[in-house]
Amino acid sequence: MAKDMFLLWGSGSPPCWRVMIALEEKNLQGYQHKLLSFEKGEHKSKEVLDINPRGQLPAFRHGTNVVNESFAACMYLENQFKSQGNSLIPSDPAEQALVYQRSFEALNLHQKMVDLITYTRRTPEEERHEEAVKRNKEGATAELQIWESHLQKTGPYLAGKNFSMADVVFFPTLALGFRLGLSQKKYPKLGGYHDLLKNRPSIKASWPTHWLQNPPTMDPLKDL
The missing domain is CATH 3.40.30.10 (Glutaredoxin)
Structure with missing residues (x-):
């Protein structure tokens, strides 16, 4: 297959x-x-x-x-491949609803981070508008606070006690965030979640190759 x-x-x-x-x-x-x-x-x-x-x-x-x-x-x-490997979407209606909600919702964080990072990387410093930078930072910060709150309520995983599709969708964006300067002290629940999942076999096996070889060269998220 x-x-x-x-x-x-x-x-x-x-x-x-x-x-x-x-x-x-x-x-x-x-x-x-x-x-x-x-x-x-x-x-x-x-x-x-x-x-x-x-x-x-x-x-x-x-x-x-x-x-x-x-x-x-x-x-x-x-x-x-429902019957193969680990089930990523539970059959219980309430659990399934939360997994779907968190999975689709996770795309919001990805977009907020992309908006901030791409503006910083692609716009020369002398051409940046302070209001645009401020707006992007505030949007990303607000989104991170939502996820910090989600984990406070449901942990240890995004949709409760079991690893699910929501974690598959969300974790790569969060891991990129921490690589680019996001503070675990400011977001302790997200930091703990990151530390828990980074040792999961599926995540370790697929960890970005160049991250293993090279330290990050920029930290655009350090002030969030």
Whole structure:
């Protein structure tokens, strides 16, 4: 089964990492994959565009089925291989509702962080508008506080006592946040959650390769 799968991915990309965690959780090791470089623009290559016309990673194919949106790919894997590996979506209606809510809600943090990081990286300092920087920081801070509160109420995982699809979707974004300067002292529940999950086998097995080799070179989230 896994041999019929092909993943084009980029190291450190939360969307790519989500799919890789899901593959590990469903015991689908052995899938075909290829690491591409964002810095070299390889995500815009014909190889990617043939699978994903948007020129984005991940690009995922299972047989003739193509699923490029990372959350959709994770859901596809869970539904196609329900009885294999770890169940990521519970059958209990109340638990399932919370998992779905947190999974979709997790995309908000990803967007808030992207807004802040991309503005800082792509806009020369002399061209930045203080109001835009302030607005992006306030938006990201408010979002982080929501998640700190969620974990205060439900922990140790996002949707309660068991690891679920919500964690698959959320953790890569949070891990990137801590790599880019987010303070565990300011967000102790998120920090504890990060420390708990980073040792999970599926996450350790898919940890971004360049993170293991290189320390972070920027900390745009240190003031959040």
